Amino acid sequence: MIGLQAERTPAGTSYLVAGQGYPVVLIHGVGLNKEMWGGQIVGLVPHFQVIAYDMLGHGASPRPQPGIGMEGYAEQLHELLEHLQVQQAMVVGFSMGGLVARAFALHYPQHTQALVILNSVFQRSEQQRASVVERTRQAAEHGPDANAQEALSRWFSREYQAANPAQIAAIRQTLASNDPLGYLTAYELFATQDMYRADDLTSIKVPTLVATGELDPGSTPQMARQLAAQIADAQVVVLKEQRHMMPVESPRLVNQMLLDFLQTACHLSPPIKGIVA
Incomplete structure (x- = not known):
């Protein structure tokens, strides 16, 4: 990725670091x-300073321990920041990464400077919960590739899929090549932990942005508003x-939103105008 060399923490987490300044962590x-x-x-x-890493059971990071909960994924990020001697970071989590970011902010508030939750889940309806539980069952039976085509159809617009077939094929290959146990462990948490410590969300006192796409069927605008109302x-x-x-399909739009929020959160330059709300 743009010439960056991945490194590892003592516990084995694979990560990239680039840039200087206030640390921003990206969780996939x-x-x-x-x-x-x-x-x-x-x-x-x-x-x-941008830090991106592979969650447990993904990419080049080790498998999670059996029975791990959200706190285990939060602990992985804590170990990474300790290794990098980062005292505080602005944490950006996407989808399942948004759950990890929430868990980190709850368990390690002293290390959280700001929080961004992108395209993540909260307070699923019974129908939404049944759907994701069924996808978990399919993944358990058939492996990480079980839902790939359906997932890509939910994730990307038809126009983007048609215009970028090589990238779509590469993402499908990434999904298919996941360690089955690591993938299933994370997916089970993703399917069941949308209300993880929901009653404690009021304790989060750092600047927080909750964002999603208007057409995101699994991480809906309603979910984003309900989650934000708790913080x-x-x-x-x-x-x-x-x-x-949207971080992949529309990086300029998402980056503009992130820069507006993050620069304000750490009291840098004035906000960038033109955010689409």
Whole structure:
């Protein structure tokens, strides 16, 4: 990725670091890895120290321990920041990574400078929960590739899929090549932990942005608004006409939103105008 060399923590977490300034951590979603953030790394590196890593069971990071909960994924990030001697970071989580970011902010508030939750889940309806539980069952039976085509159809617009077949094929290969146990462990948490410590979300006191796409069927605008309502002074942005993988499909739009929020959160230059809400 843009010439960066991945490194490892003592516990084995694979990560990339680029740029200087306030640290910003990027956490990917289930079945993906740190490579999904290529567009954000390019856009954020001129302004921040950007850290992207592979969650447990993904990419080049080790498998999670049996029975791990959300706190185990939060602990992975804590170990990474300790290794890098980073005292505080602005944490950006996408989809499952948004759950990890929430868990990190709850368990390690002293190390959280700001929080961004992108295209993530909260308070699923019974129908939404039944659907994701069924996808978990299919993944358990058939492996990480079981839902790949359906997932890509949810994640990207038809226009983007048609215009970028090589990239879509590469993402499908990433999904298919996941370690089955690591993938299933994360997917089960993704399917069941949308309300993880929901009653404690009011304790989060750092600047928070909750954002999703107008057309994201699994991480809906309603979810974003309900989640933001639980966190004091959280901002909500719904990007028009965007689907789930908006950081990949529309990196400039997402980067503009992130820069606006992050630069304000760490009291840098004035906010960038033109956010689509």
